[in-house]
Structure formats: C-alpha cells, structure tokens
Amino acid sequence: MEKRVLITTPYREKGERYEYWSSNVDRKITYTYDKNNSNGLRFLKKNIPQIDILEWSSWNEYKKALNEEDYDVVGFSFFTYEWPRTKKMVKEAKRQGVPEVWAGNYGALTYGVEEYFDRSFIGYSEQEVAEALGKEIDKIEHPMIVDYIGITGGIRGFPLGILFTTRGCSQGCEFCQTPKFCSEPYKLSLSSIEKVLRKYNKAGIDEILVEDESFGLYPKHTDKVISLLEKYDMNWYAMTRVDILSKNLDEWHERGFVGVHLGVESLHQDSLDDIGKNIDVRETLDLLNRLEEKNSFVIGYYMIGFEEDTVDSIKKSIKKLKKYSIDLIQLCVMTPFPKTPLWHDIKEKYGIIENDWSKWNTKHLVWNHPKISQKEMRDVLGWGFKKAYTHLKFLKSPTKHYFRRKERYGHVRTTSKMIKDFIISNLGADVDIRS
Template sequence: MLLCTTYRRFPGDYTTIVNAPRRVCPGLRFIKQNVPEVEILEYPMWRQYVKRLKQGWDVVGFSFYQNELTEIHKMIAEARRQGIKEIWAGNYGALDYSIPPVVDRVFTGPAEDDVARVFGRRVRNEDIQHPAMMVHFSIVPGLRAQTFGLLYTAHGCPYKCSFCQTPVFERERFTINLESIERVLRYYKKLGITYLFPMDELFGIFPKFTDELTRMFARYRFHWWAQSRASIFTRNLDDWYERGLRITAVGVESMFQSSLDGMNKSQNIEEIYEFIRRSEEKRALFRIGYFMTGHEGMTAEETLEDALCMRRAGFDTHTVSVMTPFPRTDLWERIAATRGIIDYEPRHYSLQHLVWNHPYITPGQMRYLQNYIIKILVKYSDFISNGISRLIWGGLRKEGFEMLWRHVLKGPVVANVLKDKKLYFFNDCESKS
C-alpha cells in the first residue's frame, strides 16, 4: 500500500506556514507510525512519483487539500494508467465532490484504524501513537532560524463556524494519548529542538487533557505556539504563559460583530479586546491575529474599515485570507444555493481569491483590496520589530540569558543541522532514511 501527497511542480513547491515550508505530511506520518506496513511518499517530484508507481501496488492512496485537486486528478489518472486497481483518497481535499467518482474509497477524519484493518489489526482512537515531524522556520527566506517540533494532540471542534471544514471532516472528537506525545517530546528534546507547534485547529478545547499536556511542555522546558479562540487563550493565559506559551494565533476573522454573527463564529468582539488587554502584559508573548476579507454583507469600504480596526486592535502581526466556501461546509451550501460559486479552479481555493458571487465586490476588485489590506496588516517591519521586542527582549527579561542561549543561539544551529524530511518512527526506533 502506497500513500502519497500531491507532487511538486518545481523543487520549492511547498505550502508554507508563516515562512515555514511544510515538507512533511502529518496525516501520512500518523498512519505510518501506527500501521508500519504501508509505504509513504511525501511531496515527490512527478518523475519520482511515476517511478515509485512502477514498483507495483495493491492500493495507492492520496492525502491532499482542495487547492491540490488538479495535481491529484493527474496522479490518479497516472495510477489508473499503470493498472493500479484500488485508489483511496483522504484529508480535507477528499471532501470535494469531484473525488468520490474517481476513487474506490474516501476517508473522512483519521484513517489509522481503517488502514490497520486491511492488515487484520485495529488501532482504536485511544491507542493512536503520535509520530515525529518537524518544520524549519526562517525569518529571512532560505536562512533557517528555528526548527519547530510539530504535534497534533486533539481531533475535532465543538464550534460550527460556517466557513470551516473541521466540524465536517473531524466528526469524532478525541485526544491523542499523552504517553505517546511524551515519547515524541523526549525525541525532540534529544535532537535539540526547543519550540513546539501543536497544529490542533483549536488548542485547549479539552481542558483536563490540555492542563496535563501543557505541564508536560513545561517539564521539558519547551516554548510553544498554539492557535485557538481569544476566549480560550484569555481563560488560560496565566498558566500557559508560565508553561512556555510564546506565540498565540487567534482566529479573529473580523472586528465587526455582524460579520462574526453572519459566519456563526460564536465570538464576541469584547473577547478579542479582552485577550489583547490581558496578553499585553505578557511581555514575552508574540500575538498573531487571523483576519478574513470578503464577508458577505460588507462593501469594499467596510472591509477596509474592518482591516483598520484590526490594525488598531494591537496584534503583533496578522494573516489575511479571503472568505472561501469549501465543499460540504454550511457556507458552501448556502452560497451555492443563493449567490452562486463562480470559480471552481482548485488553485484558487488557497484563501487568496474570491471564488463566489459577492454582492458588492468583484473578484478583480478583491485582488486589489486583498493586496492593499495585506500591506496594512502584514508588515515585515512589524514582524521583525515586535518579534525582537517581545520574543527576544521580553524573553530576556522574563527568563534571562538561558532564554538567549536555548532559543536564540542554539535554535539556528540545530535548525541548520536537522533534516526536516527525515522519516523516523518509534516502533522499531530505527531511521528509515
């Protein structure tokens, strides 16, 4: 059984998370860690993929996102051409309506147990073992500044934001067992990694579990980055900060209450301001605000006003995405039935394009608006100056020179030695490449 991601169209063709090219596939690493019989292939070049296919497989599966659909359809066609009988699809991209007709099996949510059953075993949710995986982060593109140890600790979200695929994809809510996470932390520590990035869509939604988890982060003296809602951060800020939380990414989306209500965000603007007030005093904490343009009831002028409110709110930097309806979300159903989806080009589902018939803004206007708002909210100078003042200067004042040594001096050295694509699995404790 061969499980692959999309192929790369050119050598540097990776998705980046804030200057960090993601060259590993967490979903496939989880499956391989729990079902060692499978082979995985992460982001190959086309010729590598074709060569690997030729080795002959009973099943070829693909893990992908919506914006990779064009490449995945090409890979499926090539696999069929080479006589592969059974083709599977998983990850968020498999929610697209074009996938079920061209594959033999679609997986929604974690697939460890389903894949294990093929080999006559079971992997219950509570027994899932966490794999090792990492990304290199750069301040100046190309120069590695830090390596983040990746984690994914909890599946699912109880909220129902209309634009989000998580409640549709992650139908079961559960946590990864702490023993296996601790094994990964020990490994990261041994490698010299000092920063963690739990990629959970909503960190902290299981309070008791998160309490134990963050105590564990502190025990191993990691600094960490989490993404969550303002209210959850505010509630836990004192404890999490003392346990190493240093970067927060907050899903703000809009500073207009009417827009938040329109997308069923279940968030009050006052919660955002409360988070900013409370976090301001945490001098070593860097705060990222996720902002969204293209809200249904907003004109271009109101969108700009919204962005200026966001700028004034006081985050250290921002990300800006265009509201995009993804298949099987409430937003998709509503927009498709009322205003209409006008652009089905998969690459435009990268959160930077207007793909639906907005009542006040055309796709062309949105391109200009989006670029303009990015210039307002995502300033490299803010990133550097706030990063230095909070993460470095604030960190020095909080933790002294130990912070400078562990996170500022040692981090780049370790990052330049580690191989982020290395496949390492725990069962047999052997390096596979």
C-alpha cells in the same frame, strides 16, 4: 501477502514551495515557515510502518515511485485546492495499472471527487487504514514532525516541534469543514504525547507548536499536557479559540505559553454572528491587548468578503486590525467550502462562480459576491498583504521573542543553544520520519 501501499501528497513543480509568511504578506524580507512535512502522512507512517509515504515529490519522482514498486493501493492526501493536481496523479496511477486508489484529508470532502476513487477516508484515519490492511492499532502513537522558522534567503533560525493533543471540533462554525471532517473530538494519549516530547527534548528542540483545532477543549487533559510541556521545559504556541485563551491566558503564560494561532475572523459582531463563530469582538480586542502586554507572539486569521463587506469596509478593518500587535495577519477570503453550511447558504443566495478548484485556497473569491468582483478582491487582498505587514512588525516579533525568553530564562539563547539550533535547522541534522 501484505498489500503494498503508497500514500502521497500532491506533487510540486520544480522550485515550488509552500511558505506560510510569503503566502500572506508582500514584503521582500520576511520570516519563513516552510511546510515540507505532511502531518497526516507522518502519523500514518508512524502507526502503520508498512506503508510508504511521499511528501510533495516532483511529478517525475512520483512517476518513478509508481514504476519501481508494484503498489496494490495508492492513497492521496489532499486539500480541495489541490484536487486538479491530485486528479492528474490519480489518472497516472490508473494508467500505470495500480488496482486501487484512495482519497483522504479534507480534499475528500470536495464535490465530484468520489467517482475517481475506490475508497474515501473522512477524518483522521490511521485506524481505518490499518483495518483496510488487516491490521489493528492499539493506541495512536505521535510521530516527530519538525518544521523550521527562518528568514528570507534560506537561513533557518530554529526548529519547531509539532504536537497534537486532541483532534476534531464540534463547534459548528458555518464556514469550517472540521465538524464534517472530524465532528467528535477526542484526546490523544498522554503517554504518546510524553514520548514525542521526550524525543523533541533529546533532539534539542524546545519550541513546540500545538496544532489542535482548538487547544484547551478538555480542561483536565490540557492541564496534564501542559504539565508535560513544563516537565520538558518547552516554550509552546497553540492554535485555539478566543474564548478558551481568554479564560486561560494568565495561567498558561506562567506555564510556558509563548504564542497563539487565533481565529479573529472579523471585527464586526454581525459578521461573526452570521457565521456562527460565537465569540464577542470586545473579548477578542481585549485579548489582543493582554497578549501584547505579555509579549506573546500572535498569528491572527482574518476573514474578508462577508456578504455585507465592501472594498472600503475591508480596508478600514485591516487598518484597524494592524494597530494591534499581531505578528502575522493571515487574510482569508471567505470561502464556502464543500459540505459546510456556508456552501449551501451562499450557493443558494448568490451562486458559486469559480469552477477551478485550484483557486479554492482562501486567496480567491469563488462566489458571486453582491458588492465585490473577483478582480476587486484580488486587488484588496494584495493591498492587505502589504498594508497589514509593516516593517515595524518585522522588527517587533524578535523583540517579543527576546523579552519572553529573557523573562523565562534570564537570557535569550545561550551561544551553545544558538549553534545547536543552527545545526539542527540548516546542516541536515533532520529527524528520521519513522521516529
């Protein structure tokens, strides 16, 4: 008999949400990007339809799910900062007699969690999970995953189709867990990419966010993926590295690229060299200027709290950074995540001072910084949230969107397109998770 399997994310408290903008800015009105889909769970469900998935349910919904089904296995997909809630869920599963519990996602790399689980899956694990259930997956199929961009107050503007074209990264930046999670990058098949693009196109979605760790890793594959994006007339955003984008920006811009999630990390070359990021600050700044000329939307990850940082130096960097046309600066406190080279380095030199894993979300100082206290870091982060996101930025993003779409189509959005986007985004025309 087939095993009954539930894979779940951590629960959420009533009214709680993970919204990307408000996690990084302190303004009354901002754009919104709620994350209500778990990419990993959608991939698992698409490729192993027999499993049940639960995405950010309430605590009671989770208990009810355990109660109503006799699951043989409950798997937990979580990040390090979600471990305290996950631990509570694991205990509940055991209390209700679930015979086997599994750990997955980056949280499985957290020190000390292994003892709570019967099995841990490190990396993208459709194949391993299928094998554990006596199945085989011939080729990974890409599910539809749709997120929505909106504005404070709950109005959604347009849908965004999520796309993965490769997985993993072997670059070895010292702060990053990806090389431990998936050290051997690989490509997703073009046929599954085309299938999902066709579905997005059919659903009226023409904005795609490529969430590869580093889009552009394989030039030939990238070229073929972009040809598919062109075939379905998509506007696309990509998560990628400075050096890759710098080399390809002009061509990609001609082929539908509209924006980027970029790891700026630091404006100080020494800091970048220390963390093994292997990029040149001058190249980053030049790239930011070129992106502005092209009206490209930019989310820039910026790390604060390097060893040599002080509160003043952080403030100076943020003031400098804010002069560039970055639509959203995601400020992250340098965090030595488990199993990274940075963990060992920081632990040995300064010591870890935060035992509460829920604070390991890059918005808290978790180690004994030589020049900044935890309170000072909280304050400077709050200062940065306000300072880095000005009203001008709020107004500039739609202007970029306007000019970019006008350049491509001669208009921004036809009235019928706007109505369609509104219906898809707000009136429940959601996408079936098995599609």
